[in-house]
Amino acid sequence: MGTISDLSEAYRDVEHPQFLHHIIPLDFSSVNATLPESHAWTRHHEESGSGSGSGSSIPVIDLMDGNAVRMMGEACEEWGAFQLKKHGVGSRVVEGVEVEAKRLFALPANQKMKALRSAGGASGYGRARISPFFPKYMWHEGFTIIGSPSHHAELIWPNRYASFCDVIENYQKEMKVLAEKLTRMIFEYLGINEEETKWVGSNRVSEAVQLNYYPRCPEPNRAMGLAPHTDTSLLTILHQSQTKEGLQIFKEGVGWVRVQPEPGALVVNAGDLLHIISNARFPCALHRVTVNRLHHRYSVAYFYGPPVDYVVSPLAATCEAARFRGVTVRDYIGIKSKNLEEALSLIST
Numbered sequence: 001m002g003t004i005s006d007l008s009e010a011y012r013d014v015e016h017p018q019f020l021h022h023i024i025p026l027d028f029s030s031v032n033a034t035l036p037e038s039h040a041w042t043r044h045h046e047e048s049g050s051g052s053g054s055g056s057s058i059p060v061i062d063l064m065d066g067n068a069v070r071m072m073g074e075a076c077e078e079w080g081a082f083q084l085k086k087h088g089v090g091s092r093v094v095e096g097v098e099v100e101a102k103r104l105f106a107l108p109a110n111q112k113m114k115a116l117r118s119a120g121g122a123s124g125y126g127r128a129r130i131s132p133f134f135p136k137y138m139w140h141e142g143f144t145i146i147g148s149p150s151h152h153a154e155l156i157w158p159n160r161y162a163s164f165c166d167v168i169e170n171y172q173k174e175m176k177v178l179a180e181k182l183t184r185m186i187f188e189y190l191g192i193n194e195e196e197t198k199w200v201g202s203n204r205v206s207e208a209v210q211l212n213y214y215p216r217c218p219e220p221n222r223a224m225g226l227a228p229h230t231d232t233s234l235l236t237i238l239h240q241s242q243t244k245e246g247l248q249i250f251k252e253g254v255g256w257v258r259v260q261p262e263p264g265a266l267v268v269n270a271g272d273l274l275h276i277i278s279n280a281r282f283p284c285a286l287h288r289v290t291v292n293r294l295h296h297r298y299s300v301a302y303f304y305g306p307p308v309d310y311v312v313s314p315l316a317a318t319c320e321a322a323r324f325r326g327v328t329v330r331d332y333i334g335i336k337s338k339n340l341e342e343a344l345s346l347i348s349t
């Protein structure tokens with residue numbers, strides 16, 4: 001149980017308890033033709049690079065390819081992200097979670113509210129954690145799982161929570177194996193010695209599963225699915241449902257670039273912790289989500305990182321000056337929760 005509760009505690013320690021209005025999602029089923037003002041952002045879709053025809057897109061990499069280490073490393077350097085094929089996670093496992101996510105978010109609002117995230121907590125149902133940093137709300141609701149989902153699942157489904165938990169726990173297990181493999185490969189690319197990777201594969205890693213739901217939206221051009229952010233992880237593995245609009249990644253000099261769902265592929269992106277460990281050689285992928293008029297969209301993110309008491313520091317900085325001071329995962333979570341995008345500059349040297 002070690003880390004599982006540790007990660008929850010790292011979030012609970014954050015001195016910034018959120019207000020309920022930052023947690024309770026809008027009841028989207030009650031919205032018909034107009035976007036409520038609370039959710040109306042200024043137009044944002046016409047920015048450069050957001051057209052899929054621009055030719056720019058994150059690389060699609062086959063994990064079984066003999067050059068996978070180099071390709072993943074180069075993708076991380078250029079984009080901080082890539083799509084991964086032949087990753088070894090069965091399609092039934094992935095589709096299984098998507099089915100459970102659909103079932104969960106289709107419940108009436110009062111049912112979902114039974115599993116509402118608490119003001120100081122990290123897991124449960126609610127708005128995106130980054131909500132307090134933005135003037136408008138997002139067209140989104142989420143369900144965060146750290147450790148066992150059974151507590152919250154039982155509140156929602158007293159009689160059928162076991163099957164939900166089986167599916168989620170199996171997904172966590174498979175994602176963890178994949179995340180370990182990817183971490184080892186990426187560290188190899190960065191030339192980080194094995195001594196520093198001892199935590200990989202331990203049962204003390206920090207991990208969380210995030211189910212995301214973006215209902216169809218009457219005015220998609222004025223709404224925001226998920227506002228621009230980077231992930232507070234080492235790496236994130238994401239499954240997205242096959243919808244046209246959705247995830248976009250920001251590339252310096254290009255703008256927002258769509259990540260077209262590639263059948264069977266998972267999106268991998270570098271989080272803040274990998275940015276620090278790589279001494280900023282890898283950008284942490286800034287990403288956001290747009291919504292669409294016709295289809296609901298679902299995604300499942302798996303966040304992976306070192307144990308909360310592990311000191312993250314630039315390991316790939318053997319001959320250059322370290323650009324960040326060392327910081328424990330727990331402290332970094334605290335800094336990020338209070339400062340969001342300023343967090344990295346607060347630990348810069």
Ligand SMILES: O=C(O)CCC(=O)C(=O)O
Nearest residue numbers: 210212240247289299301
């Ligand atoms: O829905 C997506 O495609 C992205 C989700 C995401 O960025 C997150 O959960 O942190």
Ligand SMILES: [Fe+2]
Nearest residue numbers: 229230231287
């Ligand atoms: Fe994210």
